Amino acid sequence: MIVTYITNANDECNTRDSRPPKQGLSACGLIGHQLFFHQVVFCAALPDNTRMQVSSKVITGFKNVLLVDYLAARFPYFSAKKWAALVTNGRLTHNGQTATLATRVRQGDTIIYHMPDPEPPADWVVPIVYEDKWLLGVNKPAGLRVHSQGKFIAENLIYYLRYQHQPPFPDVNLVNRLDIHTSGVVVLAKDKQVLRQLSADFAAGQVTKTYLAVVHGQPAPPSGVIELPLARVPGTKTARQQVVGAGEGKTAVTHYQLLETLGADYALLQLHPQTGRTHQLRVHLAAIGHPIVGDGLYQLNDEDYLHWLRNGRSPQQMPLIQRQALHCAATQFTHPVSGHPCQLEASLADDMTQLIDKLSGN
Missing domain, CATH: 3.30.2350.10 (Pseudouridine synthase)
Structure with a gap:
């Protein structure tokens, strides 16, 4: 499972950084999405026009299951209702095709979550x-x-x-x-x-x-x-x-x-x-x-x-x-x-x- 980012909708995913990939869940501050990861591609601070996407393969034990049900069970930091809204808004693809609420998954399928635009910078004072x-x-x-x-x-x-x-x-x-x-x-x-x-x-x-x-x-x-x-x-x-x-x-x-x-x-x-x-x-x-x-x-x-x-x-x-x-x-x-x-x-x-x-x- 790979985290990448794109700077334009027509660009291929790339890694901005010439250093070799680092393993771990902390790259890009994405620890909260740890259930999506086997591997994280390291990236530096992201430019303003950057979007990130998270890729996951369906694990053993799931066959002909609705995508929304799979996501809610596997990645419970979002509810089924929230995942359904993300699917409806075109945020997920299944084996390269835009997913729908009727999409079903099985072991080995590839799901990509196209994340929303980055949050605005936090306005914190940290001495x-x-x-x-x-x-x-x-x-x-x-x-x-x-x-x-x-x-x-x-x-x-x-x-x-x-x-x-x-x-x-x-x-x-x-x-x-x-x-x-x-x-x-x-x-x-x-x-x-x-x-x-x-x-x-x-x-x-x-x-x-x-x-x-x-x-x-x-x-x-x-x-x-x-x-x-x-x-x-x-x-x-x-x-x-x-x-x-x-x-x-x-x-x-x-x-x-x-x-x-x-x-x-x-x-x-x-x-x-x-x-x-x-x-x-x-x-x-x-x-x-x-x-x-x-x-x-x-x-x-x-x-x-x-x-x-x-x-x-x-x-x-x-x-x-x-x-x-x-x-x-x-x-x-x-x-x-x-x-x-x-x-x-x-x-x-x-x-x-x-x-x-x-x-x-x-």
Whole structure:
């Protein structure tokens, strides 16, 4: 399966770049379409008149199946209704012919998705907090994905740094990740060997991460350790996690410290996750009765949460801040090349500073 691009409807597909093709799912910021790939042809930042197309061969087990049904089952980041609309609009070809809603597929058939025009450049300010020959550290703003997801190809940190930042960082790869609505330190590697070594350090718990969170209530005791295993909620329509019993799920450990009481009903906490499970800090704090302010996923049920997302994050449901008040303030590790201690720090985002001032009465 190949990703290519064309600069004119009559041009043959080409690769603009004289370098040999690179294997991997991150080329062109297309990680979100990973289910389409066996191979990606590397391409540099795309010119304004460029269109991209993604080619896929039908896999074993499908015979005389409607194209729309196949696409919805194989590539579920779009619904069957969305795939049907793309077929109707002429965005897909089947064995070289424009596909229709009546098109049926079988193993070995070639499907090409002619992608819409590129998204407009993301208007983000991403401060650089650290840079050397091997590493890059940034202060990611809330609302920016760290990598491509589904139909969001350009609206992400990796794409921004590789193709839109001046100067660009064409070879960076993520060492750690943050949720889209969490701000703060993200570490990236410019070198594959450094990426492997530092990623292993993160996985082995040899990296210290410090978060700041504004929570409901004021925990007692003011400092402690939360040790509650986590697992994904079965049947959920979201990525919601839950606390499970001993011996189930994955071990998760969080250290917390009360930094400041904010009025009578809120507090600012410092958090140190000892493990790095999905949504760990958010789930742990909700589990002890102190959910993070603005965290719709762990304060609303699935239906209300999805409605909140689809309808612009209604201030009526989350009146204080329109995202979880969670910020990665610092990351400490041993530099994988120099061996020296390295600490990357990110200043608190404006919306959290304003929230703290508001809740403390300033």
